[in-house]
Amino acid sequence: MSGQPRALSHASPPAEHLPLLTGRGRFIGDLVLPGMVHVALLRSPHAHARIARLDTRAAARAPGVVAVVTAADLGPANRPLPPRVPHPALTDPRGPRPLAEGVVRHVGEAVAAVVAESAAAAADALERVAVTYEALPAAADVEAALHPDAPRVHADRPDNVAARWTTAAGDVGAILREAPVVVRLRLEIARGHGQPLEPRGVVAVWDETAQVLTLWSSTQAPYAVRDVVAAALGLAPGQVRVRVPDVGGGFGLKGAPYPEEVLVAWLARHLCRPVRWLEGRAESFVASVQDRRQVHEVAVGADREGRVLALDHRFLLDVGAYLPFGIPVGANLQSHVPGPYAIPHLRTELVAVYTHCTPTGPWRGAGRPQANFVVERALDQVARCLGLDPVAVRRRNLIRPAQMPYATGLRLATGTPVVYDSGDYPALLDRVLQLFRYEERRRWQAAARAAGRACGLGVVCGIEASGGGGVEGAAVRVEPDGTVRVAVGSPAQGQAHRTALGRLVAQVLGVRPEAVIVEGGDTALLPKGSGTFGSRTLVVAGTAAAEAARAVRRRALGRAARRLRVGPADLETVDGAIRVRGAPQRTVTWATVAADGEEPLQATHLFTPPGPVWSSGAAACAVELDRETGEVRVEAYVFVHDCGVVLNPDLVEGQVLGAIVNGLGNVLCEHLVYDAQGQLLTATLMDYGLPRAARQPPIRLGHQETPSPANPLGVKGVGESGIITVASALAQAVEDAVDDPALVVTAVPILPWQVLRWLAGRSGPCGPGGERSGPSAPPGPDFVR
Helix, strand or coil, X not given: CCCCCCCCCCCCCCCCHHHHHCCCCCCHHHCCCCXXXXXXXXXXXXXXXXXXXXXXXXXXXXXXXXXXXXXXXXXXXXXXXXXXXXXXXXXXXXXXXXCCCCEECCCCCEEEEEEEXXXXXXXXXXXXXXXXXXXXXXXXXXXXXXXXXXXXXXXXCCCCEEEEEEEEECCHHHHHHHCCEEEEEEEEECXXXXXXXXXXXXXXXXXXXXXXXXXXXXXXXXXXXXXXXXXXXXXXXXXXXXXXXXXXXCCCCCCCCCHHHHHHHHXXXXXXCCEEEECCHHHHHHHCCEECCEEEXXXXXXXXXXXXXXXXXXXXEEEECXXXXXXXXXXXXXXXXCCCECCCEEEEEEEEEEXXXXXXXXXXXCCHHHXXXXXXXXXXXXXXXXXXXXXXXXXXXXXXXXXXXXXXXXXXXXXXXXXXXXXXXXXXXXXXXXXXXXXXXXXXXXXXXXXXXXXXXXXXXXXXXXXXXXXXXXXXXECCCCCEEEEECCCCCCCCHHHHHHHHHHHHHCCCHHHEXXXXXXXXXCCCXXXXXXXXXHHHHHHHHHHHHHHHHHHHHHHHHHHHXXXXXXXXXXXXXXXXXXXXXXXXXXXXXXXXXXXXXXXXXXXXXCCCXXXXXXXXXXXXXXXXXXXXXXXXXXXEEECECCCCHXXXXXXXXXXXXXXXXXXXXXXXXXXXXXXXXXXXCCCCCCCCHHHCCCEEEEEECCCCCCCCCCECCCCCHHHHXXXXXXXXXXXXXXXXXXXXXXXXXXXXXXXXXXXCCCCECCECCEEXXXXXXXXXXXXXX
16 A cells, blocks of 8 residues: 555445444543542522622531532632633633632522532532522613613623634625625624533542642643642643543533633542542533524625625624633634635624623534524525525635635734635535535425425535644654554544544555554643644544544655565565565564564654635525424525545545535524523523424435645545535525515524515514615615615
8 A cells, every 4th residue: 555545445444433322431520530429509699799708617517528619718719710712803802710709690600519428418518518699780671781880790890891803805895885786685694502412511530649639621622721729729731631532522622621610620639538529410511612692784785796895794702701712713713714616705703792691612614604694684685686596696706726825915813815725616515506506405395386486495505624722743654563643733532533534544565454552632642732622623633633544654664675585665565564565475464563672663743734624615505484383494405515624434424424514403492581680581491492303304414535735645534524515505495485576584593484474574683684775676675775
């Protein structure tokens, strides 16, 4: 073999899945250590209040209680956590503290911690902590929080604006003034919650003799956790080891350090006993980051043929009470606003706003689906205004392959230009229409409408930046018995990292996949790493692993060449052996070359991506609206994606399908609702809808490969691509099914009660919501000529 990875055929389910499927996984809740004590947290019932009195004496006397801790006990360790992702607009970011000091700023903020011999004893003792709150006015709505008289989330700030950031290209204002057609829309995105199967959890142990803290966490970012915990406790990073066991889902929610990790680490060090905290489902709703509450205003200017000339965009991002992540959702959104379309004049302005709600952060897609919703909804209204087929408008505006690499004119927060590395967007659109049987679906729709059924179609396109986020490392070592060990910094949460990276290294070395053991999520294995987020693992950790494996292969061939008395170029690696080309009887094993020489047969490679790579996709769906219940039934969903070179088709398919289903839940049932006082009204799974298997539609996938020039593997990310176009496709299809010229679907989720109003001809919160001006604008009070 040449050592160059190639696409693998479909294989049996990854072996790493078997323990999870058979109940033999090892999660945080399965870690039981001698002498371990348990933590329960007292959380604020108020969105905004002053802590007037906090008395822990009765709780401290409760049976089984080891300690009761407040902010005053933590001392310097109770400092605010820094934002996970820095941004130049964050000049004064406010991070959460392990325990609230004086004032609580959202329902669920931790006020005190009880440590006991059992979890039950800790929970019982919480009821004996006496707290008196002085309730304060709350700013729970992102728009209301901008009012000059709104209650301040942080009293020492002049307002509730956390950050402002604008990136632009061209002269948007002048073009909009002259454009023949201008579409203006106000769009809203509701809050949601990642809801991993396993909520968060932390276990910490302090070794007084070695002066080393070992912390197990259900996290996507072990190195960030290590650094934050070390800084809070006054330790060197080398004194903190973070290990990630099996993780029951992350979806971005576990992508940054949390206050509980610092708190549990502090307790372990001060009590000199193992300490565990497990988040309950009710806690997760209010204590783990939420996502997505946004309000967008967009104006698009186009010519009479539907070519987009300019796009002007401003949006409010509700960041909640604190900034544990920073504003990566807003930054991602801005860079994705133009989508796969050639728009010469662009401007996008972000206004991040503090509110008295749970902090927000990335969730699968992390701003990309919302950016897609902005540009695709605007294109739909351009098409309606001009009486054009939405597909024709998209085809007219798509970036062509000859234009690649394509610079949008926008810039990332680092100042780096936003440049799409490769892709064939028109081919994606053609392929999805073919697989969807677009013309046949139109005939089906016409027949259904004639029979009185409300059926609609949606066709949209999308892009996804992936593979960024800093350095990632990999170490490859061949053991004396021929086993290959691979260490990476990226932990897995169900993506089959061990399978994907093991197969990749096996290909490079020419060994059987069963001979490769992959370990990840342990800061002791590698000095540097960033984590698992942003569809980056195969792009970044995969490149590092492949490069380390190539270095090992070169060294192995050198050792084998000396033993076999030939040149390295005369050798090949096949089926776990190194042999002379044309003379297969002259061979040595990997175990033999690993034992040769004084140095281990190993190599480490650190890979820092030069920038993101850009996956792309196109989606088509057919829906029918139930006239009695308002249910949106998705009759068919087709998605064609381009993630560069496909190395593991089976794993890619699983990731894309999972993302699509995740997106269907986001659009059709998932909705966090706060009242004006900042109380979460949908705080249980009885109130917060999740997608169910019985309601999933037939989904057909297509693949297109446009290699990325930005990494040696030619790969792009795939973990989030499926979710990006779901909201836009369903909004277009529902609008098409209602068939009312006055309706513009301007918000997600799309809920049954809204659909019933639209079908009855009554406008609701999601429409009418747009203004359009131009020669072909349909009549109506909501259109301005």
